[in-house]
Every structure is written in C-alpha cells, then in structure tokens.
Amino acid sequence: MCDLASPGSSSVRIGVPGSDGHGDTERGNMRVLRLCSVFETPPEALSGRGRAFDPVGGMQNHAARLSEELDRHGVVQTIVTTRPPGTPARQRFGRHGRVIRLGLPLPWARQGYALPAAALLPRLAENADLVHVHLGEDIAAAPLALLTARARRLPLVMTVHCSVRHTVSVHGPRSALLKVLGGRAEAAAASKAAAVIVLTERGARLTRVHGTDPARIHVIPSGVAEDEFADAAGCPDGLEEPPGSYVLYLGRLHHEKGVHTLIRAFSLLGDRDTRLVVAGDGPARAELRSLSARLGLSSRVRFLGFVPHARVPALLSGAALLALPSRYEELGTAAVEAMRVGVPVVATDTGGLPEVVENGVTGLLVPVDAERALADALARLLDDAPARIRMGRAARRRAAGYRWDRLAPRVLSVYDSVLSPAPAT
Structure with missing residues (x-):
C-alpha cells in the first residue's frame, strides 16, 4: 500500500501552465482524493462474476488513463471506487497511488459502497489537497464528494462523464429515479464545485445555462492512451474475420445503446458479404440474439460477449467501420478509439457525438432510432472504399487531439487553478 504524505510534510507545488497547457513535469507533493463509482478492473478479475460489474467502459478507462498520466507527473492519488468480484480491497496504483474498493462484490448492491465510503472518505481527505469526483449514472458519488470536501474545507473538482440532468433519457422506473435523484445531486455538486470538467462544448453550454459560473467550467474530453x-493492427486472435470485412459495435448491450436499431438496420443491407461483430455484454444480450435470429441474421451477426480492453485496439483496427447507434451519449470513447486507428464512424446525431464525429469528414451521422437512415449510411461507406479510406485518414488526424499525454496536463492546470485561485478584483 502506498500511504499518503502527512499534511504537514511539505506544501503543494503549483506548476505554472505554459501556452500549451503544460505545467511542471513533477507534482510530487500534490495529493488528490479521487472518487468514482467505477474504475478499471485488474485483468485477473475480468472473468466469471466480475463481468457483470461493467468492468470495461468509457468512464472506467477515462479515470484509469487519467490517473496513470497524473501518476507519471508525480501526483499522489487515492482512488476510492466500488469493488467488483475478484478484486482486492486495496491495491497499489503506479508509483505514487493506491486504489481502495468498497462495498459488496454484487452488481445489485453496487450503490451500497456509499455507506463505508461516507465513513472513510473524510479520514482519507485529511491527507489530500483536493477532491476529484467522477460522475456517471450514479446517485451516491456527488453527495459523498460534496460532504467530504465540505468537512475538510477542500476544493472540489467534478468531471461529468454522463450528465443525468442533460443527457440521460427516461425509459423506465430506474432511469426515472436516476433522473430525479441523480439530477439533483449533479446540480448541487455543480453549484458548489471549484471546477466542473465536462467532456464536450455541449456539456459546457448546458452547464452554463443552469447557472454555473463559466469561469469554473473546463472542457476536457476523454482520450486514448497512445501506447x-x-x-494496433489486424484482428484479435480468434475472431476469424478478414480485416476490413466487418462492421463493429463496441459497448454495453443496453437499451440506451441502440443496438436493436443497428441489427434491424443491418438486416436492410441485403446480401453484402459483410458481418456485424457485436463486442460487449449487458442485460439486452439475450434479446438481441433473439432479434438477430428472427431477422435471419444468425450467420451474419457475431456476438463476442465481454471483450477485455487490451483486445480493443486490434478489434477496431480490423473493422471496416464502427457503428455507434446510441440513444444518448455524452462523448463516445469508442468513437475516439476508432478514429485513433483510422476507422471511420457511423454514429447517431445525439449528445456529444457530433463534436467527435464530423459528418462527412471523419464519419457519418444519422438520427436516433432511424434504422433506414442508419442502413443507408452503413451501405454508403461499405460500398465506397475510397471514401472510407479518406474518412479514416481524417479521423486519425482528428484523434491526435485526444491523447491522454496531452489531456492530463490540462487537468493538472485545473488542479492548479483551484489550489491557488486568482485573487478577487
């Protein structure tokens, strides 16, 4: 275990950002208490019951890659998160950090981590300079972070990965409850946070409209780890699909991801020698398999199930294109990852996706739940190899702005700003 430095051991060293947003390379005395309901799961826990705990996803990757980059800058981090099955309760992280996992290793009891977290976080905050909370579709994280920061009089930084207020749509009792309770918690945290990090300009605009001081809002998207x-090249072992021969969906199998629409759209493509590869798992898996069978697509739609993130680069690089038919999406990390390997994206025109996928340049955008429009967009790119190549090259160029080694210094600059705020005028 890596213990935090004592509060009186030394003062925080503040880097002075340059024109490129970079400050000091080493922040050896900066101490961050990070709270996120999900975090990257160790490889040894990516099997069995652990797969039911959403071990791979955009927020998990964001928090982990950001923490890795900050660790390289010497930032001391304590990361508090939930505990998937098979994971250790405490674990070293990088050179300077540690991960503390709380709660029962049961998917249905995940929010129960809030009880031990409420008792532990104020004690951990005694050795921190700031609290950084990552908000997703979670009710507990924002209140926990607010109470902790207030108890120790620490600045609070909040990253909104999925805005419950602005992005989540209601499609059942759970999402309705999340919208009400989570939306209130998000609003309270945004009003009190020293800094609010959003992933897109859309998120910044909506946050401003709801009364947050624009000076406290920072747009820093999710990124990819360059290494x-x-x-990345070819296809992952065992896929048995020639490179460029398949359309890929990468993500959770859940209502809001729109995979039902994608499968119906794929059925409209006729007899093209192209497969749909669905990589991911979730509660809609059985229903999606049944839909594929009813549409006569059993031989053309392949469900890979859960895919560890280590296999994602090769899986993406072997695809003709990536399809993201989401009903709502804050950013779409899978789109950024596809663009990094030069694969164009067909996505829905919702949330922050239009800020990642430039229509007609790095991919194509279609309306939500529009299976015919989605089928037409897929056909257009599948039938036009020069357009795919041109968009893939443009996508790779655009993805250069989403590298974590360039984004993490911007987060450090936010930390600097809340630890030594500008004097009032």
Whole structure:
C-alpha cells in the first residue's frame, strides 16, 4: 500500500501552465482524493462474476488513463471506487497511488459502497489537497464528494462523464429515479464545485445555462492512451474475420445503446458479404440474439460477449467501420478509439457525438432510432472504399487531439487553478 504524505510534510507545488497547457513535469507533493463509482478492473478479475460489474467502459478507462498520466507527473492519488468480484480491497496504483474498493462484490448492491465510503472518505481527505469526483449514472458519488470536501474545507473538482440532468433519457422506473435523484445531486455538486470538467462544448453550454459560473467550467474530453494504440493492427486472435470485412459495435448491450436499431438496420443491407461483430455484454444480450435470429441474421451477426480492453485496439483496427447507434451519449470513447486507428464512424446525431464525429469528414451521422437512415449510411461507406479510406485518414488526424499525454496536463492546470485561485478584483 502506498500511504499518503502527512499534511504537514511539505506544501503543494503549483506548476505554472505554459501556452500549451503544460505545467511542471513533477507534482510530487500534490495529493488528490479521487472518487468514482467505477474504475478499471485488474485483468485477473475480468472473468466469471466480475463481468457483470461493467468492468470495461468509457468512464472506467477515462479515470484509469487519467490517473496513470497524473501518476507519471508525480501526483499522489487515492482512488476510492466500488469493488467488483475478484478484486482486492486495496491495491497499489503506479508509483505514487493506491486504489481502495468498497462495498459488496454484487452488481445489485453496487450503490451500497456509499455507506463505508461516507465513513472513510473524510479520514482519507485529511491527507489530500483536493477532491476529484467522477460522475456517471450514479446517485451516491456527488453527495459523498460534496460532504467530504465540505468537512475538510477542500476544493472540489467534478468531471461529468454522463450528465443525468442533460443527457440521460427516461425509459423506465430506474432511469426515472436516476433522473430525479441523480439530477439533483449533479446540480448541487455543480453549484458548489471549484471546477466542473465536462467532456464536450455541449456539456459546457448546458452547464452554463443552469447557472454555473463559466469561469469554473473546463472542457476536457476523454482520450486514448497512445501506447495502447500505437501498434494496433489486424484482428484479435480468434475472431476469424478478414480485416476490413466487418462492421463493429463496441459497448454495453443496453437499451440506451441502440443496438436493436443497428441489427434491424443491418438486416436492410441485403446480401453484402459483410458481418456485424457485436463486442460487449449487458442485460439486452439475450434479446438481441433473439432479434438477430428472427431477422435471419444468425450467420451474419457475431456476438463476442465481454471483450477485455487490451483486445480493443486490434478489434477496431480490423473493422471496416464502427457503428455507434446510441440513444444518448455524452462523448463516445469508442468513437475516439476508432478514429485513433483510422476507422471511420457511423454514429447517431445525439449528445456529444457530433463534436467527435464530423459528418462527412471523419464519419457519418444519422438520427436516433432511424434504422433506414442508419442502413443507408452503413451501405454508403461499405460500398465506397475510397471514401472510407479518406474518412479514416481524417479521423486519425482528428484523434491526435485526444491523447491522454496531452489531456492530463490540462487537468493538472485545473488542479492548479483551484489550489491557488486568482485573487478577487
């Protein structure tokens, strides 16, 4: 275990950001208490019951890659999160950090982590300079972070990964409850946070409209770790699909991801020698398999199930294109990852996706739940190899702005700003 430095051991060293947003390379005395309901799961826990705990996803990757980059800058981090099955309760992280996992390793009891967290977080905050909370579709994280920061009089930084107020749509009792309770918690945290980080300009605009001081809002998107994607080529072992021969969906199998629409759209493509590869797992898996069978697509739609993130670069690089038919999406990390390996994206025109996928340049955008429009967009790119190549090259160029080694210094600059705020005028 890596213990935090004592509060009186030394003062926080503040880097002075340059024109590129970079400050000091080493922040050896900055101490961050990070709270996120999900975090990257160790490889040894990515099997069995652990797969039911959403071990891979955009927020998990964001929090982990950001923490890795900050660790390289010498930032001391204590990361508090939930505990998937098979994971250790406490674990070293990088050179300077540790992960503390709380709660029962049961998917239905995940929110129960809030009880031990409420008792532990104020004690951990005694050795922190700031609290950074990551908000997703979670009710507990924002109140826990607010109470902790207030108890120790620490600045609160909040990253909104999925805005319950602005992005989540209601499609059942759970999402309705989340919208009400989570939306209120998000609003309260945004009003008190020293800094609010959003992933898109859309998120910044909506946050301003609801009364947050624009000076406290920072747009810093999710990114990709360059070393993970630098050598991506071909297809992962065992896929048995020639490179460029399949359309890929990558993500959770859930109502809001729109995979039902994608499968129906795929059925409209006729007899093209193209497969749909569905990588991911979730509660809609059985229903989606049944839909594929009813549409006569059993031989053309392949369900890979859960895919560890280590296999994602090769899986993406072997695809003709990536399809993201989401009903709502804050950013769409899978789109950024596809663009990094030069694969164009067909996505829905919702949430922050239009800020990632430039229609007609790096991919194509279609309306939500529009299976015919989605089928037409897929056909257009599948039938036009020069357009796919042109968009893939443009996508790769655009993805250069989403590298974590360039984004993490911007987060450090936010930390600097809340630890030594500008004097009032």
